[in-house]
Amino acid sequence: MARLVMKFGGTSVANVERIRNVARHVKREVEAGHQVAVVVSAMSGKTNELVGWCREASVLHDPREYDAIVASGEQVTSGLLAIVLQDMGIPARSWQGWQLPISTDDAHGSARILDVNGDALVAGMENGGEVAVIAGFQGVNLATGRIATLGRGGSDTSAVAVAAAIKADRCDIYTDVDGVYTTDPRIVPRAKRLDKIAFEEMLEMASLGAKVLQVRSVELAMVHKVRTFVRSSFTDPDAPELKTAGDPPGTLICDEEEIVESEVVTGIAFARDEAQVSIRRVPDKPGIAASVFVPLAEANINVDMIVQNISAEGFTDITFTVPTADFERAKATLAAVKSEVGFETIEGATDVVKISIIGIGMRSHAGVAAKAFKALSERAINIRAISTSEIKISILIDAAYTELAVRTLHSIYGLDA
């Protein structure tokens, strides 16, 4: 007997027929003797409809009202799944964020979960095996009593937070892919599904372009050590391989200790929507980085990769990346502080891609980076900038070489299936 959280996204609950399919997945786990809590998103399309009405009502709408409106989508799905489960003979009930409660801060529209009270869920599971169906994406700001939503990908975060609160053995994220791959299979057909990936690695994969799970939910899973399992919602719920005692097909995101022997490199991620900005001949003196990045932060521009080399003759160059959408704004922001910072020129490019090699194993292996540089050089791929962390090497190159670089790296680290 295990305690499971099962999370289903919008396409999995798009209509009552699909909700019935979700219920069959739930039934399988209940019949296997597990205690189950389910977290659901709104029917796909519904959130967009509700957001559209908010915008039509006013361009600048009160985020508290927006939250009350948009949270109704998950309210509907949670009730419908509870009804379908009951119809299949499974005791079930819906829970809204304010009913448990799932308490949040007051950052309406992108609130953070402060606490999940799982007492009622556990009580329902222990007494009569009731399946809790929890509306994802929403909570309540207990200070004001108002509904708050968690922002994009909020339902994943809800699921992990509920799993942490009820000390679930596993949090199953049912999605439209069947797991986490070594890289994007559309670019590398020989990419393979990972059986396991460490939280830290997944965090790099998620934030670097592998869109399986929202970064926030992985962070939360890492902090609370919630074993999170990415799997497909489109398999037949009654398929024999899902009824065996072993692990079903999918990817387990877990503590690195649970991964007996880590690969040196786990995956290759890439992000196309970044632009490079470089400022040349910046006088190298204390406070210079702040004078560059504080104005960008104040302009709400999210700076990613930052590279600054040691100076020569009292001057240095600083390179960083920003979302492509913010490229022009970033350049204008810097131009406005040019005399203050004292740099010579601003350069930049939008036709770049950031490729990242990720693996916990590289902490204890030398030569991982050198191997990459050599392979790229042999293919005449010019490296614009490099930055590294303990478990990641990021390389900025011309976008035209994306596929070639990703395939090359995928191959040299032995990731091809």
Place this chain on the structure above:
Amino acid sequence: MARLVMKFGGTSVANVERIRNVARHVKREVEAGHQVAVVVSAMSGKTNELVGWCREASVLHDPREYDAIVASGEQVTSGLLAIVLQDMGIPARSWQGWQLPISTDDAHGSARILDVNGDALVAGMENGGEVAVIAGFQGVNLATGRIATLGRGGSDTSAVAVAAAIKADRCDIYTDVDGVYTTDPRIVPRAKRLDKIAFEEMLEMASLGAKVLQVRSVELAMVHKVRTFVRSSFTDPDAPELKTAGDPPGTLICDEEEIVESEVVTGIAFARDEAQVSIRRVPDKPGIAASVFVPLAEANINVDMIVQNISAEGFTDITFTVPTADFERAKATLAAVKSEVGFETIEGATDVVKISIIGIGMRSHAGVAAKAFKALSERAINIRAISTSEIKISILIDAAYTELAVRTLHSIYGLDA
């Protein structure tokens, strides 16, 4: 300065454009210096969509889940109206039933309101003139913390209950008609709008077929003496006649003391969807009425008009009406207890109409009934049964004579415009 509750139904809030029109009605009252709380229904069509999904999920669905699902419709409208009001520069916020709270019993799907806590509403009005936008049709069962809905016409009931809680000077029900008429204008073109009608009269009018207001809301208004004003939501919100100090066009439902001189007859109502059932030669002994009507009640058949005359030779006849939809079931129910009750035959008819003459003034006027009987007789309209109360005379006749009878009665009591 007055304190007003304004209620808008589904067609008035069918889309964001119409919600903007509703907001202009609210703005007019705010600018006139009034304190305002608004009660809204779901966008028209939304409730049906949600109910449809519940039915698709399961024919026998948990009414608690049904309530959580269906209540989301009003949640959306309340948030949207709050946004539009803010956009017009009017401080506003939405309130769900559980937030105030509006507490109900546990009869999910057709719950009764136990209490409305209006403290937060009054506080908002007193401090900064905040307009409260309350989701109608819904409350919360405080014993379980679950959302409960009030059933058909629930938003009218919500509005009156809120008005009672905050001691509003008036509860304005904005609807698709511009008031309460002496009878249905589609049958009698010369029907005229009443300026005022007493609660008791409206209760008879509402339950007898004038579909302006739900009976429950009128009952509640009568108990709490909430002055309820029926008016059109389709007039131009900025029309000059709505900005004068006098009463706007519409009908005020109020205590009879407020009606200086009551008409003898206020209106003529009729109900077409009733069927007549008569049982002949029932032995007249104690308990005989119970032996007939208890089985019908147990079969959940709503019996309306009951007529029993004094007996002759130890036998009597009993006539009553039931909804046409229950006619066959009522006859079958009686047939099953025939030997027990000891009557001779069951007769009945579905092509009948019940016409009611309503007026508080008839309490102090003799000859009101006689006048009706004479007029009908002159037109060769046969009366099948008669029942009367203090303020009402109901007559059962053949349906074919409906229009003739209604027009005749409307005319002889001086109601024609």
